[in-house]
Amino acid sequence: MKLQSADWQSWPGAPGFCDASLSETLDGGQAFRWNHAGDHFHGIWGAHSICLRLKNGAIEYAAPSGVSPQATEAALAKYFAADTDFAALTDALPWRSDPILKRAIDAFPGLRILRQPLGETLFGFLCSSTKQIPQIKAICEAVADDLGHPLADGSRALPSWTRLAEAEESRLRAAKLGYRARYIHQTARFLAEHPDYLSTIESAPTDEARALLMELPGVGRKIADCTLLFGLGRLEAFPIDTWVQRILIRAYGLEGWKPEQLLDFARIHFGPAAGLAQQYLFAAARAGVIAGSNGITILQPKSPLSSTGSTQKKCP
């Protein structure tokens, strides 16, 4: 999208961000259609194609010509879940007694959980298994280029599930999806036969919604929880991927705990916004701020539930 300085508009209702938290919120693995270009980010979701930047601590946006500020700001408000007070939710997390979490929160002040369109959140995470974020983004872009609806500014939206259901699996494989192509294809066919499935999920309680998601081919617990968290704002969902698993095991000392037990720990320790805590920990681990990347730093509480000690030591 071509930009001129006059295109930038302030966004009065914008949440507070710093460079780290804006970058991590947009391009840290919640969404896969944001790109950093010079001093700004460009993102696509639904039929929106919008640029954002942080200028003197405030968010500014630029939308394609012809889109009204009201429409853009309404789309942004929904996407960023502007009605959710993440500062208050963060303050209610157990960081006062959890130095690992405190370290993560301090590194990414202002981090938020996005509320993305359900269908494309599901799609993005169906592409994600054993892939790194840049590759997931490349897949999404390739699929959008091939099958997506063209937008006014020349970019392309992700295809609808209806459109995906019309595509051959081989065509999806051409977008570097690999074995994930079969999951996408089968899920697309299923959703085509059950037109109300996603909207039913949208209005179902979280446990029920998760069970419905896990009925879909290729959707296990982790992808279901990512979809619930990043697509439906279900902040209690706590996706455990390899990063978060490493953090729980190494930083929280939960060696030998089984997946179900790790989920119990997360629910009890982090509470109703456990998913937000997950995102802080995930961001911090990837940034090397806490243990998880290469085992740089660990804390040593003997008991996971009384981890008030702030002593740190280097990993061998």
Next chain:
DNA sequence: GCACAGGTAGATT
């Protein structure tokens, strides 16, 4: 050449 990457499903023990 080979291990590994924001997993899942099906088989085997």
Next chain:
DNA sequence: AATCTACCTGTG
């Protein structure tokens, strides 16, 4: 119920 293993492909 716990533990393998195949599944694609790009990257180091």
